[in-house]
Amino acid sequence: MACQTNNLPPVTTRAEQREETRERIVEAAVECFSERGFRGASTREIAGRAGTNQGLITYHFRSKDDLWKAAADRIVGQLEARIRERLVRLGGEDPRTRAREMIREFVRFNAGHPELFRFMVEQGKSDDIRMRWLVDTHLKRLYEAIPQLGLGAEGPLKPHAFYVLVGAGSVLFSVAPECRRLTGLDPSSQDAIETHADLVARLLVP
Amino acid sequence: MACQTNNLPPVTTRAEQREETRERIVEAAVECFSERGFRGASTREIAGRAGTNQGLITYHFRSKDDLWKAAADRIVGQLEARIRERLVRLGGEDPRTRAREMIREFVRFNAGHPELFRFMVEQGKSDDIRMRWLVDTHLKRLYEAIPQLGLGAEGPLKPHAFYVLVGAGSVLFSVAPECRRLTGLDPSSQDAIETHADLVARLLVP
DNA sequence: TCGTTCACTGGTCACTTGAACAGTCTGGAG
DNA sequence: CTCCAGACTGTTCAAGTGACCAGTGAACGA
Structure with a gap:
């Protein structure tokens, strides 16, 4: 250059x-x-x-495939860094406050990085080699860390709760252009982000 | 043939x-x-x-573009038919029961037709001609019909509530292969569908 | 029965795709 | 200063890509 x-x-x-x-x-x-x-x-x-x-x-x-893996590593890495950072700041809080704040932070991350959810949906659709790689390399680890974050119940409801959280907290930002045209709301505005974070957190931890 | x-x-x-x-x-x-x-x-x-x-x-x-529009017409048409059918059966119920049952039916539809949500996400990501067509031709009409279904509040929270419902009620089924590998749950089982429908309905209409 | 219509086939077109590779240029080691 | 590893470029190639179109044969109207 x-x-x-x-x-x-x-x-x-x-x-x-x-x-x-x-x-x-x-x-x-x-x-x-x-x-x-x-x-x-x-x-x-x-x-x-x-x-x-x-x-x-x-x-x-070497190949398009390897580039895709590097891209996946990057976006998941960013999420993990953000979660870890937030965890240390929430040391002494009581469990419910902690859970709510973790959910809020997850929503905020999705607002800034709509690519994470798009990657998950894009790859989750078909049972191909990339989906299996993504699940085995990254998602399993994230999914199993959930109880440590003080979120959601273990047990038979866990998968449902997981996908409710992911869906409710991500879609708005992943389809931002559509949302703007459909509803007039700009999902990238600070106000919209905090409103959404608060709504999701209150719904999941009443 | x-x-x-x-x-x-x-x-x-x-x-x-x-x-x-x-x-x-x-x-x-x-x-x-x-x-x-x-x-x-x-x-x-x-x-x-x-x-x-x-x-x-x-x-x-005539073209790939027109085929895509025909595909979009079809999937949205199926949703509308299903909603209309359900509405007439819920004539005399009280508003809360009605709202909960409409949400359940929406979740059930997504279980049988994960393509609807995939279409929405796929097209909502970028501000191109197909996203605009989809919003103007179909989504606006659906979005504005929501109050008639007895769902969600009008007002500033409406866009948020809409995308929470769509996300929470759809993602599990749209990434079914991923979910099976990640959590062991088979989202296409009758049990999983009803559990999810119930969870989402109870969360959104306490 | 006959001629026409038209749903459908298979091949061709210009163009894009991911991968491979022979070159070019330059930072930095000796 | 010399020289080479190696970051980077432009081109080439086979395998797709969507659109187009000349044919084919069965259904249908007369």
Whole structure:
């Protein structure tokens, strides 16, 4: 990209450049895959959004499949970091307040990262190799961590409660363009986010 | 397909054959579009699932775009028929029972037709021509019919309540393969459907 | 019975797709 | 300064992609 024409040491090292480029590609991939699905997203469009050419994708990630995995790793990683961060700040609260606040934080995360839910829905639909990878590599771990967060009952209702939480807390933001046109509400506004977070939290922890 | 080799009048007329073929194609299109999205679904795969060849799709529907619209019409039409049917059976009930039962019926519909939600999410993600068509042609009408169903509050909470209902009542069934692998629960079992319908109804109408 | 209509087939078109690869240029080690 | 690993580019290739269209044969009207 930016050429070093002087003889001073470069602002960024080669390794940093490389990492930055990879990062840019993964970011574009998250967007594209979440908007168009695996088959619908083309590596050329991803390269275009990342500001490079298609050949570079094969270079950094061996295949479209590997790029998709990197994209999934990234979005799930962001969720986990956010949850962990929030957990330490809620040390001494009583269980109900804790649960409500964790739900609120989950909703806020979805508002900022609608790609997470889109990935889950996109991949959950068909019983293919990517769905199995996503479940085994990431979702199982998240699902089993739920009781530690002080959320929901163990037992036969757990799957239902899980998908109610995920659905209720995510769809509004995942279909933001549709919501704007259908209802006039802008789901990305601070007000809408907090209203929704509060509604979901109060519904699930009365 | 089946040739008439005798000289008796055919079992089905030409017009019936035509309609049956169109129907088969639309059905396959609903499946494919809901699994793979608009760009990810290929007309050849749709033709294959419908048991014909790709040329026939251009013959019956001018373009992939028109086929997609026919698929959307079909799935929304099925929802409306189901809702209307349920409404007449709930004539004399009190409002809360009515609302709960309408929610239950909505959940049951999603269990049998996960394509509806997939269509909504698939199209709601990006602000393109198909999303606008879907909102203007179908969703606006559905959204504005909600108060007549005795559901949810008008006012500023309506968009939030709408997307909570849609999300909570649909996701479990839309990602059924994922759910089976992740939780062990089979969302297509009668027991799971009724449990989920009851949970959502009780959450939204306490 | 005959001629026409039309649902349907199979092949072709220009174009896009993911992958592969031979080059190019440059940061950084020696 | 020299030189090379390696980040990056542009092109090429086979396998799809949606649209189009000339044919085919059975159903149907006369």
